[in-house]
Amino acid sequence: MNCSTITPTIVIHGGAWAIPESLLEASCVGVQNAARAGYQILVGEGGSALDAVQAAVRVLEDDPALDAGTGSVLNVAGDVEMDAIIMEGQHLKAGAVAGVKNIRNPINLARMVMDKTDHVMLVGEGANLFASKMGISQVPKEELVTQENIKAWEHYQNFKLTVEDLSSNGADNNNTYGHDTVGAVAVDIHGNVACATSTGGITAKMVGRVGDSPIIGCGAYCDNAVGAVSTTGHGESIMKVTLARDVLYNMQQGMSSQAAAEKSLDYMTERLAGAGGVVVVSNHGDIGYHFTTERMAWASAKDGILNYGINPKETLTGKLLTEAS
């Protein structure tokens, strides 16, 4: 697909979970900021979907209210291990990192795996070794962690909760210690699609635990023949149904982005009682978003209009241009 009739479109999520009242405002601001950053690249600069989703996710990673990059939650050992993936739909090229420590923007490292290696995924110490070779500076863990995330970890330590208790999965959707993942999908003027997802994971996860986010077909997938998907929610459930790939298969069967998003999440509920959310864009700019958790912060930018929301069936309109732009 290579025609100029495609309307550049970007859709963002800031995680699907039981977002507490105290984080509603910050979450909505965060996803709108990311939508603006990505849309500026797509429209203002006529840039690629790939660059747009990377820029958007970088904004989300830098936002301490969201669980990715700065703002990542702590694993059971009190450490920060982060995961990210980026993918483009023309040649299906992808880059991912998992269990990486002490870097500010895992999405940038994932892009380097895609652009500068023969591989798709690097994990653990190997990912950090590659970051050093690429000249990415290390940051102390303390710079990535918020007071709120330390409190969530202490809560876990004090009450010996299990990871299942802490996740916003299934019955316990009111738990507010889950946190979860950020992501973006986009289509550019050339009809190229891209997706990106980044996360600090879930509080008190085991050392070395990798969820859906950096897993191709689970946390993200895209294909110029169909569209792009980024997912969020209970990572282990998302992996078991390869959620991102499943949404695109539904679209390949003729469904709209929205219908496909709803069908795949309903299937995850029926089969596994797993809750989550997705954002979707088709190769011609058809937007979809849906969540089966209590809340999901999302934002979209298309045709000069920025929409966003955080509660079910809620669509608000924001300003596409900030004072500064």
Place this chain on the structure above:
Amino acid sequence: MNCSTITPTIVIHGGAWAIPESLLEASCVGVQNAARAGYQILVGEGGSALDAVQAAVRVLEDDPALDAGTGSVLNVAGDVEMDAIIMEGQHLKAGAVAGVKNIRNPINLARMVMDKTDHVMLVGEGANLFASKMGISQVPKEELVTQENIKAWEHYQNFKLTVEDLSSNGADNNNTYGHDTVGAVAVDIHGNVACATSTGGITAKMVGRVGDSPIIGCGAYCDNAVGAVSTTGHGESIMKVTLARDVLYNMQQGMSSQAAAEKSLDYMTERLAGAGGVVVVSNHGDIGYHFTTERMAWASAKDGILNYGINPKETLTGKLLTEAS
């Protein structure tokens, strides 16, 4: 599905690549041994597909002629980092490890991730930490490595080949330094399906590189509603098309195991010029296997008959019972 009319079936692969003449005999013996071990559990003991694929892959891991467990290839730093996944189709439960070192049977550790944690995947040091907690003894790297694999690594060092040169992907199917992955799929008398895949990866891979093998939907996937798949070949290509999941989607559209295997591998060739192989079993015991590399060692056991092969369009018949059994 829970009826007694299902014919217990297991299908094995020992890797799809340009297997040299010197390894033909050992590869064929290896996959037959694994098929016997798994089939014995399915029929002799009326056991589960899950136990059968784990036992079969353990036999393959212990075979030094095959690139998994003992016999794993060396990464660019001369180290052994192994990956494995196991999955069952009733509840879609799965366990995977990646970048794990110094253990003899990664598939056993993957099973423990599935059975004894809330997670699906553990990587790097965290995977080894979990192995220690489970009481799995560490083995020195030297016990996992063969002289042939050391020579392949030295060849890389001497000639400064790239990983692409070393893989049996695309144009260079005659290269014999690729090595590749083992796997098994099975259906038991209860109609439960399972799959397992294990690998040492590719010679001279970057430290921390994870290919398709431990990635759910790529190296393996199964669902009682359809069947089970294990894949092998150029890992990065397999990831980009989520090969295992793709085969099952084709079966969901009505294709036989064989037609689905061929369609998905043809798509990987057309889209990415990527070569590989798959073994498949449907939930009623319909067998499929196919490869687009020069060779793939495979074996199947069903209805008391053991078949195997290693060259295209070759089906030989082996002995299901060894002298000892």
